[in-house]
Amino acid sequence: MEFKDVLKALKADNQSIELIAEYLGYQVGLNPVNADGDWRIYFSPRVEDKEAGVMAIRPVEELSPSTSTMEIRKLYQQVTALTESFGGSFAVSAVAFVGQQRLVVFPATAGNRDTRLDLNPDTITKNLYLDNLEQLKDANGRL
Structure with missing residues (x-):
């Protein structure tokens, strides 16, 4: 399946997270710090130790192809809040948000609101975006 079909x-919703x-190529688990929250965690099936995840992801109703850049930047506040909530007990390499035909991925640390991969119907045809998406796959082990 190509990602344009996924997009x-x-x-x-949680079905999109799955x-x-x-x-x-990841397994989906609950947030070990707050299992009742909206965040889901991607774990690598190659790593038995679940003390760290690869990516935290949650659905955002308001996220769509028409969401403005300013609204996307505001999502970064949730990245900071999530990583602070983990404290030293848990960590992820990336934080993502999924909405209607849109996936936005930020680095969990050493990033900012402008450092992101924003996959939507306009960007999915660009090789740079597709190459960066490929780097997120478990088989490539980049995260």
């Missing part, structure tokens, strides 16, 4: 199916995990 067309994305919504702000679909992205399948495409990237």
Whole structure:
């Protein structure tokens, strides 16, 4: 399956989180710090130790192809809040948000609101975006 097909199916729901995990090659688990929250964690099936995850991801109803850059930048506040909530007990390499035909991924640390991979119907045709998406796959082990 190509990611453009995945992107067309994305919504702000847990089924989309599962679909992205399948495409990237990850297992989905609960947030070990707050299992009742909206955040899900991607774990590598190659790593038995679940004291760190690869990516935290959550659905955002308001996220769509028409979401403005300013609104996307505001999502970064949630990245900071999430990583602070983990403290020293847990960590992820990336934080993502999924909505209607849109996936936005920020680095969990050493990034800022402008350092992101924003996959939507406009960017999915660009090689740079597709190459960066490929780097997120578990098989490539970059995170």
